[in-house]
Amino acid sequence: MRLYNIVTGRGFWQVAFFAFQVKGAIFQSAKDLPTVDYDFIVIGGGNAGNVVVNRLTENPKINVLLIEAGPSNEGFTDAVIPFLCTMTAPDTAMDWNFTTTPQTALNGREIIYPRGHVLGGSTSINYMAHLRGTTSDWNRYASITGDNGWSWDSLQPYFRKLERWTPPVDGHNTTGQFDPTIHGTDGMLPISLPGFSQSIDDRIIETTKQLSNEFPFNEDMNSGNHLGIGWVQASINKGRRSSSATEYLSDQFIKRPNLHIIVNTRVTRLVKTSVQRGIPVFTTVEFTQSTDGPRSHLTAKKEIILSAGTVGTPHILLHSGIGDFSSLSKLGIAPLVNLPDVGKNLSDHPLLENSWLANSTNTFEAVARSPAMAMAEWNATQQGPLVDTVVNHLGWLRLPDNATIFEKFDDPSSGANTAHFEFLISNGLLSASIPSTGNFMSITTGVVSPVSRGSVTLATSNPFDSPLIDPGYLTSEFDLFTMKSAVRSAQRFLSAPIWNGYIIAPVNGLENTTTDAGLEAYIRANTVTIFHPVGTAAMSPRGSSHGVVDPDLLVKGVVGLRVVDLSVLPIVPAAHTQAPAYIIAERASDIIKAAWKL
Numbered sequence: 001m002r003l004y005n006i007v008t009g010r011g012f013w014q015v016a017f018f019a020f021q022v023k024g025a026i027f028q029s030a031k032d033l034p035t036v037d038y039d040f041i042v043i044g045g046g047n048a049g050n051v052v053v054n055r056l057t058e059n060p061k062i063n064v065l066l067i068e069a070g071p072s073n074e075g076f077t078d079a080v081i082p083f084l085c086t087m088t089a090p091d092t093a094m095d096w097n098f099t100t101t102p103q104t105a106l107n108g109r110e111i112i113y114p115r116g117h118v119l120g121g122s123t124s125i126n127y128m129a130h131l132r133g134t135t136s137d138w139n140r141y142a143s144i145t146g147d148n149g150w151s152w153d154s155l156q157p158y159f160r161k162l163e164r165w166t167p168p169v170d171g172h173n174t175t176g177q178f179d180p181t182i183h184g185t186d187g188m189l190p191i192s193l194p195g196f197s198q199s200i201d202d203r204i205i206e207t208t209k210q211l212s213n214e215f216p217f218n219e220d221m222n223s224g225n226h227l228g229i230g231w232v233q234a235s236i237n238k239g240r241r242s243s244s245a246t247e248y249l250s251d252q253f254i255k256r257p258n259l260h261i262i263v264n265t266r267v268t269r270l271v272k273t274s275v276q277r278g279i280p281v282f283t284t285v286e287f288t289q290s291t292d293g294p295r296s297h298l299t300a301k302k303e304i305i306l307s308a309g310t311v312g313t314p315h316i317l318l319h320s321g322i323g324d325f326s327s328l329s330k331l332g333i334a335p336l337v338n339l340p341d342v343g344k345n346l347s348d349h350p351l352l353e354n355s356w357l358a359n360s361t362n363t364f365e366a367v368a369r370s371p372a373m374a375m376a377e378w379n380a381t382q383q384g385p386l387v388d389t390v391v392n393h394l395g396w397l398r399l400p401d402n403a404t405i406f407e408k409f410d411d412p413s414s415g416a417n418t419a420h421f422e423f424l425i426s427n428g429l430l431s432a433s434i435p436s437t438g439n440f441m442s443i444t445t446g447v448v449s450p451v452s453r454g455s456v457t458l459a460t461s462n463p464f465d466s467p468l469i470d471p472g473y474l475t476s477e478f479d480l481f482t483m484k485s486a487v488r489s490a491q492r493f494l495s496a497p498i499w500n501g502y503i504i505a506p507v508n509g510l511e512n513t514t515t516d517a518g519l520e521a522y523i524r525a526n527t528v529t530i531f532h533p534v535g536t537a538a539m540s541p542r543g544s545s546h547g548v549v550d551p552d553l554l555v556k557g558v559v560g561l562r563v564v565d566l567s568v569l570p571i572v573p574a575a576h577t578q579a580p581a582y583i584i585a586e587r588a589s590d591i592i593k594a595a596w597k598l
């Protein structure tokens with residue numbers, strides 16, 4: 001979803017934005033790193049990695065090195081002003097700029113596949129919606145792994161420890177828009193409701209009354225039961241993005257003498273350090289600052305923590321000889337640990353933007369066509385249309401119990417309180433080029449309990465070559481059925497009387513979906529990603545022959561190596577994935593501290 005198509009150009013926003021101070025405590029080059037025996041080396045300063053380095057360095061006796069491939073997050077305007085989130089990727093220095101392999105169920109299209117390449121990782125470039133998932137999502141992880149510590153109830157302390165509930169920047173009365181009893185108030189990450197009222201907000205809420213059976217209002221989607229339509233909660237504080245970099249690596253933490261961070265430095269592989277009772281020890285990391293640059297090595301006294309994300313983590317494991325022996329051998333990589341599931345089992349949410357011409361002059365298009373006013377307001381007061389992400393409301397919805405698809409498929413959702421598809425309701429176009437006239441609204445639909453699975457594999461033995469990312473979108477008939485149902489459901493949403501006279505006509509191909517064949521063609525031609533891949537280093541029970549990590553996140557068959565990021569989730573939750581990544585990392589930090597008696 002790329003709003004930058006509709007603004008007058010990236011240059012305007014950047015010139016108008018005031019300069020940031022650059023922090024000094026981050027090393028730009030390996031040769032500047034002090035000589036220290038690090039207890040832990042964390043790879044990837046992203047969503048999860050920054051949580052771990054923060055929590056481990058709470059103990060002043062523990063030395064931690066964080067290695068991040070991308071630059072510091074400081075100075076990137078688009079990573080600060082929430083509404084500019086759609087400009088953070090692709091084709092920026094903050095993005096790895098991946099694309100997928102040709103997607104067989106999407107007419108062979110290669111899909112743009114952003115991943116954060118910057119301190120804060122994907123939380124520096126994402127759209128900030130904050131969703132915990134449902135009780136049954138987390139209880140399913142507990143059941144799959146055999147570790148009750150991953151259940152919804154067990155994780156409650158971490159949900160609260162993470163959150164710092166924050167009033168919206170416009171100070172409006174939020175009664176009835178969230179449930180204050182279920183939120184943390186003194187945690188690390190500010191979470192708030194929208195701070196700028198959109199002209200369609202009242203109509204959306206009225207729809208939940210006029211069509212309450214199909215679209216009930218849900219006061220708080222983070223209660224464990226997310227079904228219905230409700231207000232989005234987002235990691236935004238006083239009109240600015242909150243990321244794992246702005247919060248977990250804020251000045252007070254980055255100044256800790258026991259934390260060293262090196263940016264613009266890519267880990268190329270892990271090196272077998274020794275063998276302990278017949279098991280290989282992987283506590284040495286190899287890294288470099290350019291394709292042809294010298295490779296440096298450092299060894300952690302205790303552990304390496306791999307937090308390079310669902311694409312980066314399997315990429316590094318495979319280049320280290322940890323993966324499927326026969327595939328590694330074919331590429332000429334010495335196979336060291338046979339873990340066939342590394343890079344397999346990728347699950348993700350496919351996404352489709354559905355748009356209508358609207359009878360309004362007060363939509364995103366109005367902001368995009370006159371950005372100077374909005375930017376001036378944000379610069380002067382940090383108020384106005386730029387203070388929020390690009391949706392004020394989300395919906396989480398299920399297929400009917402008697403849907404014909406259940407004659408062929410078991411229900412893939414984690415339980416009866418968990419959606420099959422999602423609505424993201426926006427006051428304008430998100431991805432298409434904006435015509436010079438016209439105003440729009442969109443209900444973007446996502447398949448959030450998918451059956452399709454994909455993979456991350458290596459294209460070559462060169463760690464600087466991008467991996468082959470195949471999310472397998474809509475390769476399961478179940479997912480195609482769900483996407484069709486989601487589009488039909490969005491059309492029914494707008495059939496509520498409150499939209500009479502507001503919605504003029506479907507656009508961008510949606511007008512060709514009156515037949516089932518037309519709908520299918522439209523879906524295959526336009527589906528993209530909502531950026532939520534998980535599963536490529538999945539947890540499984542201790543001692544299990546499948547999976548990649550044990551429930552304590554230690555890599556199977558190896559000593560000294562743990563994975564802490566979204567790749568460990570065996571199935572994608574019916575949620576946006578930043579909150580799950582934070583939660584995994586908060587619990588993992590306690591697991592690591594307990595293991596080392598810190």
Ligand SMILES: Cc1cc2nc3c(=O)[nH]c(=O)nc-3n(C[C@H](O)[C@H](O)[C@H](O)COP(=O)(O)OP(=O)(O)OC[C@H]3O[C@@H](n4cnc5c(N)ncnc54)[C@H](O)[C@@H]3O)c2cc1C
Pocket residue numbers: 043044045046047048049067068069070089114115116117118119120121122123125126127128129130131265266267268307308309310312313316530531532533564565566567575576577578579581
């Ligand atoms: C454009 C976009 C929009 C999104 N919108 C939302 C949203 O609104 N709400 C939501 O909940 N989720 C959203 N997500 C998803 C969510 O942000 C991610 O799923 C989550 O942040 C991933 O966390 P992670 O810790 O697993 O990985 P990341 O945060 O991606 O961190 C991985 C880090 O490792 C680094 N790294 C990788 N390889 C190497 C290497 N070889 N050497 C050194 N460093 C390396 C990367 O540069 C990165 O900093 C979005 C994601 C994107 C990309």
